Amino acid sequence: MTDDGIGGTDYSIEDLSDYLDRGREPRIAEIEANAECRAVLASLERMADLSRELVDAESTTELNEGWFDGIMRHVAREVRAGRDIPLEPVDDETTLVITEGAVRSLMREVGDAVPGVIVERTRLVGDVADASADVRIEISMSVAFGHPIPRAVEDVRSAIREAARRHTGLRIAAIDVTVDSMHGAEQTGGRR
Amino acid sequence: MTDITERLDKAVAGVEGVVELYAPRPSIGMLWRQAVDGDSALVATGTDADGVWAEASVGIAHDAGAHEVARAVVDVVRAALGDPRARVTVRIGRVIFGAARPSTDHPSAPPEDEPQEIPKTR
Numbered sequence: 001m002t003d004d005g006i007g008g009t010d011y012s013i014e015d016l017s018d019y020l021d022r023g024r025e026p027r028i029a030e031i032e033a034n035a036e037c038r039a040v041l042a043s044l045e046r047m048a049d050l051s052r053e054l055v056d057a058e059s060t061t062e063l064n065e066g067w068f069d070g071i072m073r074h075v076a077r078e079v080r081a082g083r084d085i086p087l088e089p090v091d092d093e094t095t096l097v098i099t100e101g102a103v104r105s106l107m108r109e110v111g112d113a114v115p116g117v118i119v120e121r122t123r124l125v126g127d128v129a130d131a132s133a134d135v136r137i138e139i140s141m142s143v144a145f146g147h148p149i150p151r152a153v154e155d156v157r158s159a160i161r162e163a164a165r166r167h168t169g170l171r172i173a174a175i176d177v178t179v180d181s182m183h184g185a186e187q188t189g190g191r192r
Numbered sequence: 193m194t195d196i197t198e199r200l201d202k203a204v205a206g207v208e209g210v211v212e213l214y215a216p217r218p219s220i221g222m223l224w225r226q227a228v229d230g231d232s233a234l235v236a237t238g239t240d241a242d243g244v245w246a247e248a249s250v251g252i253a254h255d256a257g258a259h260e261v262a263r264a265v266v267d268v269v270r271a272a273l274g275d276p277r278a279r280v281t282v283r284i285g286r287v288i289f290g291a292a293r294p295s296t297d298h299p300s301a302p303p304e305d306e307p308q309e310i311p312k313t314r
Contacts, residue, residue: 033213033214033215033234034214034215035212035214035249035251035285035286036285038212038214038251038286039286042288081285084283087258087259087262087284088259090263090266093277093278093279093280094266094279094280094281094282095279095280095281095282096259096262096263096266096281096282097281097282097283097284098258098283098284098287099283099284099285101285102284102285102286102287103287105286105287106254106286106287106289109254109287109288109289109290110254110289113289113290163254163287166254166257166258167252167254167257167258167284167287168258169259
């Protein structure tokens with residue numbers, strides 16, 4: 001798995017993974033003060049937790065490594081700050097924004113928090129810099145065997161709608177959720 | 193780190209709902225300051241022809257609201273600068289799901305009657 005430096009640093013996903021494995025010691029200020037590096041570290045921690053949960057649940061196999069790498073490649077792209085999404089300013093002298101990367105990472109975290117769900121890819125479609133434009137959110141995800149898919153989809157959609165309402169001024173026209181893989185006891189993650 | 197940038201960092205970190213503070217997008221002036229002065233301030237500030245400016249990049253707790261936290265950051269930055277018309281940019285770089293919302297036991301914004309010298313960087 002290769003990728004460019006995260007957040008304008010020279011640190012790749014592999015470097016950040018190693019840093020996490022070392023318990024984030026010695027502390028690297030450039031990483032800790034970088035929003036994109038912090039988001040990748042959080043994703044790596046969540047994936048590690050998930051992998052441990054599957055092992056604890058006596059899943060027959062751990063997560064498929066290629067699938068895991070694919071998700072982390074998506075994470076690396078999603079955490080990029082990207083476009084600035086405007087928040088309502090206090091006055092003419094203020095500029096308040098939330099980055100596209102922050103919103104996509106939030107969508108991922110909110111989705112991952114739904115039982116049995118692993119978000120694979122997030123996307124914001126539309127002119128997010130224009131407060132009056134309609135925006136569509138696209139989510140691809142995997143559901144664990146044994147979890148009802150319609151319920152998982154509805155829970156993800158509901159959680160993402162609430163998070164978008166709370167943290168953005170986006171006009172959400174639709175939240176399209178695609179379940180394109182399953183993971184867990186019967187198969188390795190990512191197999192369709 | 194100068195007195196004012198240290199005060200700004202503390203003030204912003206003390207805003208309820210702010211969980212992380214990031215280095216702002218680097219500018220030539222900022223990189224120069226870091227290289228020459230070893231300045232590690234996270235909230236950037238300076239003056240230009242239009243007056244005082246400041247820029248803060250923060251991570252916030254999911255259970256806080258982005259709008260409310262951003263506005264609170266503007267308030268404490270202006271209070272710390274002693275300039276209610278300072279141009280302030282707040283960029284939310286992360287929303288941290290599951291982060292404990294910090295209690296407000298951080299030092300509060302400094303009083304407005306202590307004007308600080310603002311470094312000229314732009």
